[in-house]
Structure formats: structure tokens, C-alpha cells
Amino acid sequence: MRSGLEGSITNVQKPACDSNRSLIAKVCFSRLFDLFWCDRLLVILYDWAMSVDKPLRVYISFRDYPIGSISVSGHKFIGSPVTYGIVLTRQPYVKKIETSVEYIGSKDMTILGSRSGLAALFLWYAIQTRSQHFHKEVANCLQNARYLRDRLLELDYHPLLNDFSTTVVFDKPAIELCRKWQLATQGNIAHIVVMQHISTQKIDQFIDNLLVKNKLSCFSTSCL
Numbered sequence: 001m002r003s004g005l006e007g008s009i010t011n012v013q014k015p016a017c018d019s020n021r022s023l024i025a026k027v028c029f030s031r032l033f034d035l036f037w038c039d040r041l042l043v044i045l046y047d048w049a050m051s052v053d054k055p056l057r058v059y060i061s062f063r064d065y066p067i068g069s070i071s072v073s074g075h076k077f078i079g080s081p082v083t084y085g086i087v088l089t090r091q092p093y094v095k096k097i098e099t100s101v102e103y104i105g106s107k108d109m110t111i112l113g114s115r116s117g118l119a120a121l122f123l124w125y126a127i128q129t130r131s132q133h134f135h136k137e138v139a140n141c142l143q144n145a146r147y148l149r150d151r152l153l154e155l156d157y158h159p160l161l162n163d164f165s166t167t168v169v170f171d172k173p174a175i176e177l178c179r180k181w182q183l184a185t186q187g188n189i190a191h192i193v194v195m196q197h198i199s200t201q202k203i204d205q206f207i208d209n210l211l212v213k214n215k216l217s218c219f220s221t222s223c224l
Helices: 019-030 043-050 091-097 117-154 175-180 200-220
Strands: 002-004 035-039 069-073 085-089 099-101 106-108 167-171 184-186 189-193
Touching: 117 167, 117 200, 175 200
Parallel strands: 002 035, 035 069
Antiparallel strands: 069 085, 099 106, 167 189, 184 189
8 A cells, every 4th residue: 555645635735835844744654554645746846946055944754754755757847848757665665565676687676667768868858958047947836826826815715735735725616716727626616837938927827817707707707
């Protein structure tokens, strides 16, 4: 069995939660399981990019926590045209999937179907050509995420945003808007991941749509 942040926090909610507190809380519970998996998604990349002149603020350690593996997506912030992930795990777990391959004279330690040289090339190329700009891209994403949070707060949509995240969680709007803006939703909440392509102008368009929809709803229910 495996345990992770998903055990008590959904993919929609967890980016708005305090990463270290959630991790510590789950570690205590995860000792009942064989593996503690930590899906860091964007947070590690954000913190790494912003640590050019600052110490890391999101602390994840194989030494201090019984983490089994850490995964980070390469097709999100990095922007690879194909989906892939980077996985770090402990040597004993690697040994469990190790297979001796006679015709190449070595051992295969990749997950089935994961041996993609193209994905590694995309990652290498992105780091070589854009890594010096990552901190600026992250700063812009963080700034725009806070802008979105503040605009939603004005409309009383109860937004949530972690300091180290660009995922804004808020009350689920009308279904037409969810479909138009392709919002990720779960139950009564929705979220927007503010990436490099989401500008303040696009955020303003979204807020204007919310305002119009709210006014129409009030009119139909005689709120005016």
C-alpha cells in the first residue's frame, strides 16, 4: 500500500495547504503503510527557482521523514510538450524493480514503459535554455496568483492560496463558467493553477464573467 498527501487532501485542495504541516501530519499516519509517497508537483520547482538568492523554504528530506518517493511533473511549469515526471526514491525500492537484461549487459531500473530518452532531452533542453529565467517566471506566477486571490476575495468567493503555491482554490461558480473556463472542480470548490500564460488581463476577463453572472443571478431572483 502507499500513503501520500492525497490520503487526506485532494488534488484540488492540497496546493492551498501548508506543505510542511501537511507533510508532518501525514508522516505520523504513514508509518502504518509500506510507502510514503510525496507528490510535490509545482512546489519544489517553484521553491528551487526562487532560491537563487534565498534559502529553500519548503523543506522535504528523505533523512528527516520516512518518505518513500518524491515525484515532480516536467510538463507543467517546465512546459514540456509531452507528459513526464521526475521520480526520486530510495535505493531499496529501486532494487525491487531491478531487472538484469542480458542483451545490453546491464540492469534495467526503470518503471515499465518509462524509459523515454525524449523526455530526458526535453528536460535537459529546458534547463539549459531557460533555467536562468525560471525565478522570474515563478515570481510572475506568484504575483498573478495573489492578484487572482484578491480579486476573488472582493467578490466573496472565499479564495485560499498557500504562500508557496500558484493554485487558487475558491467557491465553485456557475456550471456555465466552469465549462467556459475549463475549471477543475470537486464538490463545491474549484481551482485555477496560475501558470506563465495566465496574465492579469485574463484574470480580469474571468472576474468580469463572474460579475456578469452574479448580476444575472440576482436579477433572476429579484435581488436588484
